[in-house]
Amino acid sequence: MDTCIKKIRELAADLLERGEVERVIGFAKGTIPMATSPIAVGSKQEIEKLVFNSTCGLNLANYARKQKGKIAIIAKGCDSRNLVTHIVENQIQREQIVIIGVPCSGMVDKFKIAALFKDEITGFEEADDTLTVSSLSLTQTLKKQDYLRENCSLCTHKNPVLYDVLAADLMEEQVLENPFPDVDRIEALDPDDKWQHFSDLTKNCIRCYACRNACPICYCPTCFVDEAGPQWVGKGQNKTDVDTFHFLRAFHCAGRCTDCGACVEACPMGINVRDFTRKLNKDALEFFGWEAGLDISKRPPLDSFSPEDPNDFIK
Amino acid sequence: MKFITIDKKDWAKGIDKSRKTYQLFGPVKDKNGCKIKALDADVVPDMDYHESVMSAKSVLFPQTETILTTSLNEAVDDHHIMKRAENTYTPRAVLGIRPYDAKAILLVKMNFDTDDYRDPYWCDAYEATTLVGLGITKPGPFDFSTSVDCGPFCEEGLDILLADLDDKFLAKVLTPKGEAYAVACGFETTADDKESQALFDILRKEAEKNISASIETDKLSEKVLLDLHEAPFWDDVAFSCINCGTCTYVCPTCWCFDIQDEAKQKESSRFRNWDTCMSPLFTRHATGHNPRGVKVQRVRQRFMHKLKYFLDKYDQGIMCVGCGRCVKSCPVNIDIRKVAHTMNTFEKKD
Numbered sequence: 197m198d199t200c201i202k203k204i205r206e207l208a209a210d211l212l213e214r215g216e217v218e219r220v221i222g223f224a225k226g227t228i229p230m231a232t233s234p235i236a237v238g239s240k241q242e243i244e245k246l247v248f249n250s251t252c253g254l255n256l257a258n259y260a261r262k263q264k265g266k267i268a269i270i271a272k273g274c275d276s277r278n279l280v281t282h283i284v285e286n287q288i289q290r291e292q293i294v295i296i297g298v299p300c301s302g303m304v305d306k307f308k309i310a311a312l313f314k315d316e317i318t319g320f321e322e323a324d325d326t327l328t329v330s331s332l333s334l335t336q337t338l339k340k341q342d343y344l345r346e347n348c349s350l351c352t353h354k355n356p357v358l359y360d361v362l363a364a365d366l367m368e369e370q371v372l373e374n375p376f377p378d379v380d381r382i383e384a385l386d387p388d389d390k391w392q393h394f395s396d397l398t399k400n401c402i403r404c405y406a407c408r409n410a411c412p413i414c415y416c417p418t419c420f421v422d423e424a425g426p427q428w429v430g431k432g433q434n435k436t437d438v439d440t441f442h443f444l445r446a447f448h449c450a451g452r453c454t455d456c457g458a459c460v461e462a463c464p465m466g467i468n469v470r471d472f473t474r475k476l477n478k479d480a481l482e483f484f485g486w487e488a489g490l491d492i493s494k495r496p497p498l499d500s501f502s503p504e505d506p507n508d509f510i511k
Numbered sequence: 512m513k514f515i516t517i518d519k520k521d522w523a524k525g526i527d528k529s530r531k532t533y534q535l536f537g538p539v540k541d542k543n544g545c546k547i548k549a550l551d552a553d554v555v556p557d558m559d560y561h562e563s564v565m566s567a568k569s570v571l572f573p574q575t576e577t578i579l580t581t582s583l584n585e586a587v588d589d590h591h592i593m594k595r596a597e598n599t600y601t602p603r604a605v606l607g608i609r610p611y612d613a614k615a616i617l618l619v620k621m622n623f624d625t626d627d628y629r630d631p632y633w634c635d636a637y638e639a640t641t642l643v644g645l646g647i648t649k650p651g652p653f654d655f656s657t658s659v660d661c662g663p664f665c666e667e668g669l670d671i672l673l674a675d676l677d678d679k680f681l682a683k684v685l686t687p688k689g690e691a692y693a694v695a696c697g698f699e700t701t702a703d704d705k706e707s708q709a710l711f712d713i714l715r716k717e718a719e720k721n722i723s724a725s726i727e728t729d730k731l732s733e734k735v736l737l738d739l740h741e742a743p744f745w746d747d748v749a750f751s752c753i754n755c756g757t758c759t760y761v762c763p764t765c766w767c768f769d770i771q772d773e774a775k776q777k778e779s780s781r782f783r784n785w786d787t788c789m790s791p792l793f794t795r796h797a798t799g800h801n802p803r804g805v806k807v808q809r810v811r812q813r814f815m816h817k818l819k820y821f822l823d824k825y826d827q828g829i830m831c832v833g834c835g836r837c838v839k840s841c842p843v844n845i846d847i848r849k850v851a852h853t854m855n856t857f858e859k860k861d
Contacts, residue, residue: 228839430773
């Protein structure tokens, strides 16, 4: 992955130089270890600011909305699927963007890595598949494969599904016998334990809405929790209100979520927000044979009707 | 002021004794990291924690706090008349609070306790609270507290400052509140003043030496407010921002709140919640007009408030204690140190 940054910069410089795009949206180096920051570069001098590594865990698709003029955007597999979703949902026009596709070997789980250390992480380097992570008291060499985010380890679309240029060779996609082992684990719980699981999940939520705001498909001009006249949901730390936010948000993502993991990446409290959306992704696949963001010519299943839609619920 | 030695073997027993008269708060670890919260009767605070995502501000300023209540039942005499909620303000003690979090409480106090107005909820809680701080011997990489008149052994706002000496704590008792708490714990082995102070000085200097992060603010007071407000760099600062409330909620000095009314059957309550200037709803008027309707205005507001308005209004430094929580928790790594540098070095072009 570290070699593709050279290619990304070349492609970005070329697009800017030829005047094909006004800005290139990508990731910049963070000010602290294991952090990157979305950036828009508009000149050749700024190209060096672009980076790409295993900590580019946010999804850039929402940054492509409401941009003036034509832009280029760096897209991992998941970002590209969300660009497809944006095109299908009329949030961006296909001709408005140049997609620099980046086949992605996965992003690292920052919480899992931080848990290996007693003190705070001061250094993070990666070379090929090896991560060297250090704190003031300890340095550890880790295999990237063992510290991938869960959504990345279960990813079957590492390659961008829609792109104009590629920054690296396409990768072999993994074929999973069971793409939803995490959902199976929760489904196997009895109802009380299941309720407890979701109840515990939101226990530390501070309602900062980082999950929602990092989510590429959460672009409603006014989110239901922000409706004020009249107000739809209580705004305090009352458990019912906190849970209502998470449950309803998840259902609004049904059949649209690409499991990009941006919600988990953004949550400051380490909540595995994906636990809310995964079952819906599984249902979308089982009932409609649907994975979001693979085809710009198809509307999402809950957005369209077909006589073939499952109707077993009608007795 | 005096010094007390506390053998770590006696620590749990002592604080247990204090539970008779104090409600205890302190750092507790769970699988999602460490939080400063009310301690259950059998829980001992985790004094070895190295960071907590959330600060201790919630002890005095809970994220949701009922302030007034009333009955909507017209058969009741004083129905529909709001009365202060029956919150208890019996003594409480926060154990192991970080010195920067204690200093932050003093900054928050400037807002809640003024000559013109005294916020009764916050002030009553403040008066009931004893802050037992723990000096930071190994500051983390995000700590820039020394560059904002704070530091790993800063005593401002604390009632007791503890220094961890492996098998014991050396306690510097700073206020009568602190003295009362030490008595409630039965901690009474006094230590030599001169020697203890010398030891604190050494520990402080050692810890301060290990802080490499800093924030640059020396020229901010000279800058013309409107020049900074109109500066061209805000679009770049705000580009990556996703407008969540993380920075404001993890910040120990962010004090903004929103008031809400809710009714359940015949009981109504008015409560306040933390609010965040990052949210469009924060400033939306009843007319629908929003003076900070776009993201860049909100991002600018947060940094201007912390680094310029507060400085100009109170002339007591910036509204930041250098804990580094916002730097670490921001999902898109917007770094207040970088923004401060940009503001501090900004020169208006004529």
